[in-house]
Every structure is written in C-alpha cells, then in structure tokens.
Amino acid sequence: MDRVMFRRLGLGLALVWLVFCLFPLWWVLVTAFKPPAAVSGGATYIPFVDFKPTLQAFKDAFSGVRGDFAGPIFASITISVISTGLAVFLGAMAAYALVRFEFRIRLLAGLAFGVLSIGGFAVLNQGIGLSVPQSLGLVLVIALPTAIWLNGCNLPGPVLGNDDVTFWFISQRMFPPIVSAFALFLLYAEMNKAGVRLLDSFPGLVAAYTAFGLPFAVWLMRDFFANVPVEVEEAAMVDNIGRMRIFFQIVLPMSKPGLIATSMIVLAFIWNEFLFALLLTSSKWQTLPILMAGQNSSRGDEWWAISVAALISIIPMIAVAIFLGRMMRSGFLAGSIK
Amino acid sequence: MSQIPQLDRVKYAFIFPAFLLVLTITLFPLIYALVVSFQTIRIVPPVPAKFVGFDNYVEILGSARFWGSIQVTAMIVLISVAIQYVLGFALALALHHNVPGASLYRVSFLLPMFLAPVSVALIARMLFHPVLGPVNEFFTMFGLENLPFLTSPNFAIATLITVEIWQWTPFVVLLMLAGLQGLPTEVFEAARVDSISAWRRFRDLTFPMLLPLSVAVVFIRLIEGFKIIDTVFVLTGGGPGTSTETLTLFAYNEGFKKFNIGMTSALSFLFLIVVILFGTIYLAVAQRMIRRYQ
Numbered sequence: 001m002d003r004v005m006f007r008r009l010g011l012g013l014a015l016v017w018l019v020f021c022l023f024p025l026w027w028v029l030v031t032a033f034k035p036p037a038a039v040s041g042g043a044t045y046i047p048f049v050d051f052k053p054t055l056q057a058f059k060d061a062f063s064g065v066r067g068d069f070a071g072p073i074f075a076s077i078t079i080s081v082i083s084t085g086l087a088v089f090l091g092a093m094a095a096y097a098l099v100r101f102e103f104r105i106r107l108l109a110g111l112a113f114g115v116l117s118i119g120g121f122a123v124l125n126q127g128i129g130l131s132v133p134q135s136l137g138l139v140l141v142i143a144l145p146t147a148i149w150l151n152g153c154n155l156p157g158p159v160l161g162n163d164d165v166t167f168w169f170i171s172q173r174m175f176p177p178i179v180s181a182f183a184l185f186l187l188y189a190e191m192n193k194a195g196v197r198l199l200d201s202f203p204g205l206v207a208a209y210t211a212f213g214l215p216f217a218v219w220l221m222r223d224f225f226a227n228v229p230v231e232v233e234e235a236a237m238v239d240n241i242g243r244m245r246i247f248f249q250i251v252l253p254m255s256k257p258g259l260i261a262t263s264m265i266v267l268a269f270i271w272n273e274f275l276f277a278l279l280l281t282s283s284k285w286q287t288l289p290i291l292m293a294g295q296n297s298s299r300g301d302e303w304w305a306i307s308v309a310a311l312i313s314i315i316p317m318i319a320v321a322i323f324l325g326r327m328m329r330s331g332f333l334a335g336s337i338k
Numbered sequence: 339m340s341q342i343p344q345l346d347r348v349k350y351a352f353i354f355p356a357f358l359l360v361l362t363i364t365l366f367p368l369i370y371a372l373v374v375s376f377q378t379i380r381i382v383p384p385v386p387a388k389f390v391g392f393d394n395y396v397e398i399l400g401s402a403r404f405w406g407s408i409q410v411t412a413m414i415v416l417i418s419v420a421i422q423y424v425l426g427f428a429l430a431l432a433l434h435h436n437v438p439g440a441s442l443y444r445v446s447f448l449l450p451m452f453l454a455p456v457s458v459a460l461i462a463r464m465l466f467h468p469v470l471g472p473v474n475e476f477f478t479m480f481g482l483e484n485l486p487f488l489t490s491p492n493f494a495i496a497t498l499i500t501v502e503i504w505q506w507t508p509f510v511v512l513l514m515l516a517g518l519q520g521l522p523t524e525v526f527e528a529a530r531v532d533s534i535s536a537w538r539r540f541r542d543l544t545f546p547m548l549l550p551l552s553v554a555v556v557f558i559r560l561i562e563g564f565k566i567i568d569t570v571f572v573l574t575g576g577g578p579g580t581s582t583e584t585l586t587l588f589a590y591n592e593g594f595k596k597f598n599i600g601m602t603s604a605l606s607f608l609f610l611i612v613v614i615l616f617g618t619i620y621l622a623v624a625q626r627m628i629r630r631y632q
Contacts, residue, residue, distance in 0.1 A: 010432030097352035183367035325445035
C-alpha cells in the first residue's frame with residue numbers, strides 16, 4: 001500500500017518541480033515577443049490570448065539599435081570554443097598520463113618549489129627591483145628545474161602518487177575564483193604596462209579560460225580513459241609504436257564519446273563564466289554574460305529587450321543540456337562519481 | 339602497470355603542457371597577489387606601493403562589512419544547499435523508480451544548471467518584480483500585494499536562495515540519480531522479498547549506501563556556492579545597502595570601485611582561508627558521520 005502512496009508522492013513532486021523548473025523559461029520565451037503594453041500592464045502569459053506577439057525586440061537587437069550584440073556574441077563564441085578545445089586536449093593528455101603511468105612526486109621537492117618561488121619572487125621584485133613579469137618568469141625558470149632535480153634525489157618524507165596529482169589539478173577549482181581571477185588581473189595589468197597586451201585581449205582570455213576548464217577536463221577524461229581496454233595499447237606497444245602515436249591514433253578515437261561529453265560540459269562552464277570576464281575585459285572582448293549584466297541597469301523595464309538577450313545566451317546551452325540528457329540515459333556519467 | 343624505464347619518460351610530455359599552464363595562469367599570479375596583499379597600492383589615485391605588513395588583514399578582520407558578507411554568504415549557501423540536497427535526492431528517487439513520464443523530466447530537470455547565472459538572475463528580476471511580475475500576481479491571490487522581493491534585506495536573501503535552489507538542485511538530481519543507478523539491485527530485491535517497508539528500505543539501505551556520495555555532492559555544492567557573485571551582482575547588486583553582499587562581491591567592490599588592490603588581495607586570501615576552514619570542518623564532521631553509519 002505504501003508503495004502506491006510513495007509513487008503518488010513521487011509523481012506529485014516531479015510534476016510540481018517540472019512546473020517550477022520550466023515556468024521561468026516559458027516566461028523569458030514569451031516575454032521576448034511581447035509589445036511594451038503587455039509588460040507595463042502587469043503579468044501576461046499566453047501569446048495571442050493575453051497579448052499580440054511581435055518580433056520587434058529581435059529586430060532591434062540584431063540591427064544594433066540597442067547596442068552592440070554582435071561583438072559580444074562573436075567574442076563569446078570564439079573564446080569559449082577555442083578555450084574548450086585547448087582545455088579538453090591538454091586535459092585529455094594529462095588524464096591519459098595519470099591513468100597509464102605512475103608519477104612519484106616527493107612532498108619535499110614540491111615544498112621546495114613553493115618556497116623558492118615565493119621567496120625568489122620577493123627578492124627579485126622587491127629587493128633587486130625587477131618588474132613583475134620578469135621576476136615571475138625568472139623564478140619559474142630557476143625553481144622548476146631545481147624542483148625536478150630535487151625530485152630525482154633520494155629525499156626523505158612522504159611521496160605523492162597519481163591520486164595526489166589528480167587532486168592537485170582538481171583543487172584548482174576548489175578555491176574561490178576571485179583569488180585567482182584577481183591575481184591574474186594584477187599580472188595582466190603588469191604585462192600591459194610592459195607592452196604585452198593581455199587585459200581585454202583574445203590570447204589573455206583564452207589562456208585564462210583554458211586554465212579554468214582544464215581541471216574539469218582532467219577529472220572527467222580520467223574516468224573515460226580508465227575504461228578504455230588496455231589490451232589494444234599493449235598490442236600496439238609490442239609492435240613498437242610510440243606512445244604518442246598510440247594516444248593520438250588509437251586512444252583518442254576510441255574515447256570519442258567521452259571527449260564530446262567532456263567538451264560539452266567544459267563549454268557550458270566557459271560560456272556561462274562571469275567573474276573572469278568581468279575582471280579581465282573592458283570593452284573589446286566583452287563576453288555575453290558581461291553584456292547581460294549590463295542590460296539590467298541600462299534597460300530598466302524594457303523586458304522584451306532583456307528577454308531577447310537572455311534567450312541568445314540560453315539557447316546554445318539548452319541544446320547542450322538536451323544532448324547531455326540523452327547521453328545520461330545511456331548511463332555514461334555513472335563513472336565520474338567514483 | 340609495468341613500464342620499460344626508457345619509455346616512461348614520455349609521460350612528462352603528456353602531463354607537462356597542462357601542468358605548466360595551471361602553474362603560470364593559476365598559481366604564479368597568486369605569488370604576486372600575496373606580495374601585494376602586504377602593501378598599500380592604489381591605482382586611482384595612484385599611490386606608490388608601500389609595505390604595511392599585516393595592516394590590510396587586520397583592517398579587514400576588524401571591518402563589520404567583512405563579517406556581514408561572510409554571514410550573508412554562509413546563510414545563502416547553507417540554506418540553499420540543504421534544500422537542494424533534500425529536494426534533489428527526493429527527485430532522484432522519483433526518477434529512479436520511473437514515475438510516469440520520467441524521460442520527459444530528465445532533460446527538463448537538467449536544464450537550469452546549464453544556463454548562465456547572469457541570465458537566470460535577469461529572468462528572476464522580471465519574475466520577482468514587485469508590481470509587474472508573475473510572482474507578485476501569485477502572492478496577490480493570497481492578499482499579499484507588492485512584496486518587496488528585492489528591496490528588503492530578508493526578502494532579497496530569500497529570493498536569492500530561491501534562485502540558487504532553482505538553478506542547482508539539478509546538479510544534486512544528476513549525481514544522486516547516477517548513484518542510485520549504481521547500487522546493487524540484489525540487496526533491494528532481497529529486502530522486498532522480506533517485505534520490508536519502503537521507508538525502512540530507504541533508511542536502512544539506500545541512504546547509508548549513498549552517504550559517501552551525498553557527502554561529496556554537498557561538499558561540491560558548498561564550495562561552489564561560496565563563490566556566488568553573478569546572481570547577486572545582477573539581482574540585488576548587494577543591496578539594499580550591503581545586506582546581500584557576498585564575499586566575492588565584497589572583494590570585487592573593494593578592488594574595482596575603490597581601486598584598493600592591496601586590500602582586495604588580502605581579502606581574497608582571507609576568503610581562501612575561510613573556504614579551507616569550512617571545508618576541513620565539513621569533511622571532518624562528514625567522515626565521522628560516515629563511520630558511525632558503517
């Protein structure tokens with residue numbers, strides 16, 4: 001008996017949530033077609049019954065009367081597609097290495113790297129007076145080989161394995177983005193002073209977003225590679241085919257579904273990202289979320305215009321969600337929660 | 339995983355590009371920011387850098403606005419994540435037991451988490467308009483007209499929590515559903531044969547078995563929730579006053595309205611410490627809870 005009751009309860013909950021979930025989307029869809037009178041007179045819901053739909057808002061948006069839409073759309077598309085491609089590619093390579101090889105990092109070597117970097121930077125920048133980019137570059141060139149050399153020595157202390165390296169990648173996503181976004185803003189500002197334009201520029205944003213998407217890519221791709229049968233690779237290795245060729249010609253094609261799914265998720269994160277774009281762009285490379293945030297103050301009650309802008313940013317992601325929903329049914333995400 | 343030593347070298351070629359990128363873009367700027375956090379630097383009007391030790395940190399720790407923003411952030415995050423978890427788990431259970439029309443729900447339930455929080459906030463601004471919005475119309479039916487959804491502190495926080503729940507419950511549904519599908523079916527068959535009630539099956543089997551996953555899901559949501567800025571930025575701008583200002587928004591305002599970058603750097607590192615503290619406490623408590631159940 002309680003089986004029936006629970007079923008009814010579940011159905012009721014699902015239906016209520018469905019309405020709650022879809023109503024805002026219905027609202028933004030119909031509001032984009034509303035004439036001004038249908039907004040200022042109070043809430044209206046159904047086109048042709050409550051109001052007479054018009055395409056005016058879309059025409060305004062695309063003719064550029066209401067500010068530049070084409071620029072941010074172009075910026076958003078190019079930046080998110082290229083950063084996603086780079087992040088998934090680099091992430092897949094790193095994930096493959098983490099699945100198939102064994103890494104041993106001595107904690108002491110890692111700590112030495114941190115101390116050398118921070119101390120070295122303080123000395124070079126504050127003590128000797130080198131510029132910020134110069135000292136950072138120099139510190140990297142000195143500290144990294146030193147740490148790698150130290151790692152080869154027989155130092156005491158704990159040794160970190162692959163799981164720790166993976167965690168190191170993922171932990172980049174755990175700390176608040178304002179920390180790294182603001183630090184990156186400071187560095188880019190210094191680079192601008194040195195004559196390398198990174199603030200409000202295409203390379204600067206792509207670099208930032210590639211690093212932003214990389215942790216997800218490593219995390220998700222690791223599971224896909226773990227499920228690729230190792231036998232094929234072993235057979236290829238017996239035939240003396242190089243590891244790189246194995247990766248590009250055998251492993252990558254075999255994990256195509258994983259690559260596509262990962263790209264979709266990373267793309268969604270980058271497309272929607274707000275804080276980095278807010279700090280790192282000012283005019284030329286503003287992305288859609290920044291344009292959207294501006295709509296609020298500049299448009300006031302022109303809800304039809306706001307809705308069109310919201311729809312432009314939402315529609316690609318609806319496609320992504322539908323696609324992933326299909327993949328989810330085939331149970332592909334089950335692996336990534338372990 | 340036995341490798342021939344010479345071939346092993348190639349692993350560095352695989353991992354180094356990603357490693358270097360994270361190092362140069364995410365970690366190395368932090369070094370500079372750390373140094374800046376011990377200085378007074380202003381961009382507008384330009385003031386030359388001066389070493390001030392821990393002054394920035396002390397000043398922030400003494401400011402009511404900092405503690406206020408922690409309180410606001412914690413309130414929004416804790417309440418919304420708690421509701422997200424309960425609702426999301428219940429919905430995942432409903433979907434798992436194939437309520438009629440489950441395939442239709444699956445995609446619609448996923449949708450919100452893929453939309454830009456900025457767009458969601460813009461939509462919410464229309465919905466929660468105190469005069470013209472449909473939410474106002476809904477409450478008017480109960481005789482509550484023109485509630486100040488965005489202009490009174492308590493209402494504004496409740497609105498933000500509602501938006502967060504709308505957007506992120508799908509994440510809980512997605513992961514809990516994946517967890518439910520991964521559970522061994524034999525145990526549940528046996529329990530059904532022994533005619534153990536549905537509620538007890540949930541309490542004694544499903545819930546404990548999914549506890550580690552639950553801990554992870556709630557952890558991810560808490561960490562992500564603490565970063566909240568875009569929704570607040572558009573929906574209330576931190577107002578009225580600073581009553582809905584979250585930590586990230588506070589840091590942003592400090593840096594880009596006052597151009598006091600030493601202060602913002604110090605603030606962002608304090609934020610980091612807050613998150614690490616919260617995370618450590620949470621994981622310690624969660625670990626103990628898991629152990630007690632097993």
